[in-house]
Structures are given as structure tokens and as C-alpha cells.
Amino acid sequence: MITVGIDIGSITAKAAIVEDGKILGTKVIFTGYNAEAAGLKVYEEALSEAGFDATAVSKIVSTGYGRNSVKFADRAFTEILAHAAGAHFVNQKVRTIIDIGGQDSKAISLDEAGKVKNFVMNDKCAAGTGRFLEVMARALEVNLDEFGAMSLKSQKPAKISSLCTVFAESEVISLIARGEHRTEIIAGIHESIAARVSAMLARVGVVEPVMITGGVAQNEGVVHALEKKLGLKIEVSPWAQVNGAIGAAVLAATL
Amino acid sequence: MNQSDPGAMKTLGVYLFGQAKKLSLKFKKAPTMKDLMMVYYSEAKSAKVTGRKVAWITSGGPVEPLIAMGVIPVYPENHGAMIGASKMGAGLCEKAEAMGYSNDLCSYARSDIACATVNGGPIGGLPRPDMLVCCNNICGTVLKWYETQARYFNVPLFILDTPFCHTGYFEEAARYVRSQIDEYIQFIEDVCGKKYDFERLREVGLLSFEGQKLWQAVLDTAAVRPAPMSAFDAFYHLALIVTLRGTKTAGSYYRNLLAQMKDRVARGIGVVPDEKYRLLWDNIPIWPRVRWLSQKFASHNACLVADTYTSAWCGTTKYIDESRFIDSMAEAYTRIYLNIGVDEMAKTVIEMIDKYDVDGLVLHSNRSCKPYSFGQLDIERIVGEERGIPCLMLEADMVDDRSFSESQIATRIDAFMEIIKERKKNKG
Ligand code: SF4
Secondary structure (H helix, E strand, O other): OEEEEEEEOOOEEEEEEEEOOEEEEEEEEEOOOOHHHHHHHHHHHHHHHHOOOHHHEEEEEEEOOOHHHOOOOOEEOOHHHHHHHHHHHHOOOOOEEEEEOOOOEEEEEEOOOOOEEEEEEOOOOOOOOHHHHHHHHHHHOOOHHHHHHHHHOOOOOOOOOOOOHHHHHHHHHHHHHOOOOHHHHHHHHHHHHHHHHHHHHHHHOOOOOEEEEOHHHHOHHHHHHHHHHHOOOEEEOOOHHHHHHHHHHHHHOOO | OOOOOOOOOOEOOOOHHHOOHHHOOEOOOOOOHHHHHHHHHHHHHOHHHHOOOEEEEOOOOOOHHHHOOOOEEEOHHHHHHHHHHOOOHHHHHHHHHHOOOOOOOOHHHHHHHHHHHHOOOOOOOOOOOOEEEEEOOOOOHHHHHHHHHHHHHOOOEEEEOOOOEOOOOOHHHHHHHHHHHHHHHHHHHHHHOOOOOHHHHHHHHHHHHHHHHHHHHHHHHHHOOOOOOOHHHHHHHOHHHHHOOOOHHHHHHHHHHHHHHHHHHHOOOOOOOOOOEEEEEEOOOOHHHHHHHHHHHHOOOEEEEEEOOHHHHOOOHHHOOHHHHHHHHHHHHHOOHHHEOHHHHHHHHHHHHHHHOOOEEEEEEEOOOHHHHOOHHHHHHHHHHHHOOOEEEEEEOOOOHHHOOHHHHHHHHHHHHHHHHHHHHHHO
8 A cells, every 4th residue: 555644844845655664755845835835746746756646645644834734635643643653664662752843843752652652842932943053054154964064073062052043143143253163163053952852852751762853863963962962872763854754654554 | 601590680780799789780681701790890990980999909819808898809810811812912012011021021910011001901901999909829920010000000009928838838827927917907998998897808708708619619510521611611700700709799600600510411511512532721821812722622522621720719718717717718818729839739730630530731831920830840740650641731821922823832732632542542
């Protein structure tokens, strides 16, 4: 049975095609201002790239902030459930998930069977999210893709104490003005995200193995800072950015 | 909800504070909450004409001594709730911020302070006070708020200082609060310019006690499956136990409401059609979003059967002794929900979880109300350890809708309900 999961996030829309435990294709596009159109587009492109026809698809599940705008989906689930299903699909042992997406971050705890036990999401604030990193990359005039590698060279991460994105940005600008090295500032930014996320993790309770998903998981600097802060190893999902879409496709197979 | 008339009330005004004959209105049916609140506020607003005194008082303040002297109590917090419910909160909060108040200040205080200067809001502002009565059993914010208003209106302010009860109630605290009640009575005598009527206070005390017990009985009906009313209904019906406790009006209203609820129970009518999940609410409602939230939960067949907020107005009846009302009143007002330690609060929450047999706890982390929100992480943890039910934290504000993010809240509620449904399914 072929199922499709569509995850409409605030920045990107993702689709994943799954058949009997195998991932047949994934696609990521920008969401833009029209979530409904993005849902259709990412679905069609994923199918055509993987060489399938819509008639081959048995079930579709949507997730993410735009989940209810995907009118052709059979059902919508929240991204909490989708990320849990996606992470469990990749590694059945996973008990804790850190998901850092474009506009929010969350900590999810799973029971032995892979069911969601509890979750915490960041409050109405971009700090500790992908958006936060984008703002910082702009302030530092560094390509966001280079953030991870650069921060790993840091000796003494700068301290970013503001919890608010806007204040943190001005803090970063004053650090630049004081001549602080970019690598140290970037490492400091990653540590501030790690501090925020680990506070959420403490609320759900950390049980290993821990997996990180979401677009920000691709930033090795954030992962490193989190590992340092938590004192444990974190598994990066090989499907970090499309984990929610994969989970949605997995959930579709259970409908 | 329709009011079916048991023939209880014909002429409402006669009952109001026992002497509002001038305002007597004829109601064919038992008056609705809206009728009663309209009469209450118009009576308060015409106090200057009718020669009555008006006192502004905090929601947890002892109101009975005022009512006994014919003073009309007015509650800025109830007014704040009305401002929030009519979605006028953000505008008034902005006004207060322009006046120099921080947006970290409680939004009841912000909207009240702003409203007093422009006579805005849904009822064109509160009537001018002759005195202010501030009891800090709910928070420390009210002290500064009432001091500000006392300066603004240039009227006397009475502060009743209730020590925080971390674990219990001690002799020293009892004596300290009791002695202030004497000062309070003296204060009322001075402002009213007449001798205190203790006989009347005894009567008012009995009415207040009776009203609180009736309110508790109304809330208790939701322990039945399906619940005949939800916390969202309680938020609505609460207004009288806040504003008119100690009057016959409140008693009649709740007696009538209780009869209706019992009737619904007898006929098996639930307020949420097809109630499958039962939840407990913690903290002050998100007033501008009560309807949205109620529909959101109902769409998941979930009923918020009880809450820690509306039950705060009957949570201390166990301390009240009718035969020594003044002494026991001092204790009851000191030991209210917001004036006890987090462990005690968690105990109350767990008692409610058991009593109403709920599947989950929804905590409103209310940006405005620090004393209510501060211990919630601990309460969440304790509830998790002791009862193992899922808890959901919603970050918002009771009045200022700028602190409400609909899509984020919707996602949290949906995900929370997914967990609850899954757990129930597994339990069979
Ligand atoms: S801080 Fe809380 S208790 Fe105090 S006035 Fe505001 S809402 Fe009421």
C-alpha cells in the first residue's frame, strides 16, 4: 500500500511517499503565503519525481500548521503525532524526540510502544527555532548552511543571554561591534538554543535514546551544543527535515 | 441556557441589598444572569442619585461587611472579565501602556486603570468609588493597583493584609487578620458616617455562606456523567457569587440553577453532546476566547467539567462557622486557593481530578496572573507523578488577546486530545 504524508510548516512544505516500510520519495518546497497551493504542489512534485500516479496512492495524511488546508488529505494529525510516528519508523527504540522547526520547537516523550506520552512546545516566541537562526545569520552576514561547521571551531562561545529573538539580535550586533569572533558568536547562539530546548526536555523527562528531527537538526552546531548541555548522545534523524511527512505517511497506513 | 421559572422571583429589585425598592423591576420569569447584572450595574451607577455609597473591592476581599451597611460593592476584576469577554482588552491595555504601565502588569489592572480615565469598556466604565477595599489574599499586584486608584479618585483605601499560608493557619495569623476586621468595620463606619449594624452582618453572613454552599452544589453536579454543565458555563454563572454573595438575589439564582442542573442530570442531558473525555481547567479563563475554546474542546467530545477558578468562591466553606461568622470569615478569606503553598494547591487539584473523574488537566499559563501561574509547572509535575494523567499548558492571557496565538493553541489542544484518545482506547 502506498501512502503519502504532507507536512505544511511555516517555512517549508514537505511530502513523503511510503510503501510497506520503505521510503519511496520525499520533496521539500517553500510554503509561501498559500498553504493550500503549497500542499498540492509538493504532493504532485513528489509523485512525479518518484514516478507515481495519484491513482497509486491509497491514503494521504496531512500534518503541520497548514494541516487543515490540505483538502485532499484523508485525515489531519498534529505534527506531534506525526513526528513521533516518523521517529519511531526510523528507530523503534527512540524514547525522546527534539524537533526544531521553522517557527517552533518541541520536546516529545514516547512510551516503549512508540506512543506519545507527553509533549512541550515553545511558547509564542521565535527564540530557539529555525527563524531565530535565520535572523542571526542575517545579522552576522553568514550563510546559514555554514553555521554548524563554523561553530564547531569555537574555543569560548560568547554568552547570549536574551531569551527574545529581537533582543538577542541586538545583543549579537553589540558583540560584533565589540570585535567578538563570528565563530564564538555562532557557538553562543547555538548554546542559547540548547539551553531553551533542554528546559523543555526537562519538563517531559529525558529518556534515551534521544533523536533530533526538523530542519534545524541539520545544523551540527546545535546538535553539539545540545549534547554538551544534556551530557548524552543525540541521534540525528537521517530524514530530519521530512520526518513529519514520513510520520504522516506512516499514520496514513493505519487509517 | 433557558431559565425555567419555579416562581422564585417576581420583583427583583426588592431583594437587592434589601433596600433597592426604587429600582424594583418586574420579571415575568426568573431573571437571567444578564438581567441581574444589568440591574446590579445600573443600581451601582445610580448610587449618587439614590444616596448609596460605592466601594471598589478585590475579588477575594470580604464583601459581607460592606453589604451589611448597604454599600454597593463593585469589582474591577469582574469588570476586567467583562472587558476581556467583549474583546476590548487589547485596546485598553494599549492605553494603559501609553500611560506608562508595563505590559507585564496584570491585564485586569491595566484595563481598569485605563478604563477609569476614559470611561470606556462595555458598560462605559465603573461608577466612581467612595472607598476602596483591597485584600492581598489574591496577589500583591492589587496593592499598587488600588493605591493608584485611591490617588486617582482621591478616596480612602482600606488594605486587609492576609499572611500567606504555606502549610496551615496559625494562631498569630488568625489574631492578626481578626484584628484588621475590626479596623475594617471602623473604616466602613467612618466612610458611611453611621454606626455599624452587626445584626445585619450576621444575616448577610448567613446568606453569603448559603450562597457559597449553593454554588458548590451547582458545580458538584458536573461530577455526573455526562456533565450537565461545563467550566465554560461556570465562568458565566460565576458573576453573582463574586458580585452579590451575601444577598438573597444570589441565593435565589443559584437555587434555581441547581434545580435546572439536577433536572438535566435526571434526564441524562450532557452539555457536550456525546461527552467522551472529561478535563479539568486551571487558572482564570481566557475571557476573549471562552467560546472558541469551548467549541474547540467540544469538537473533540471533550467537556471541561470543572476548574480551580470558579470553585475558589466556595473552596473555603469548610472554615466558615455560622455561629461565629466574623472570626471564621477571617480564616476563610485568608486560606483561599491563591494564598496557599503550591503543595496545598496541588492537593486541591488532585482532589478535583478524583472528584470529577477527569482524563486530563489543562493549565492556562496566564501571563497576567503571576500567583496563579507561578506554581503550575510544579503542579503539572505532581499531578503527573500522583495521577499520571496528561497535562496541557496553554500560554495566553485572561484579557489581553494580543497574547493569544490561535494556531499554536489549536495545535496543542489537538495534540493533547490525540494523546488522551489514544490512552482511553488502550485502556478499553
Ligand atoms: S495578578 Fe492575578 S490575582 Fe492579582 S489582580 Fe491580577 S488576575 Fe487577580
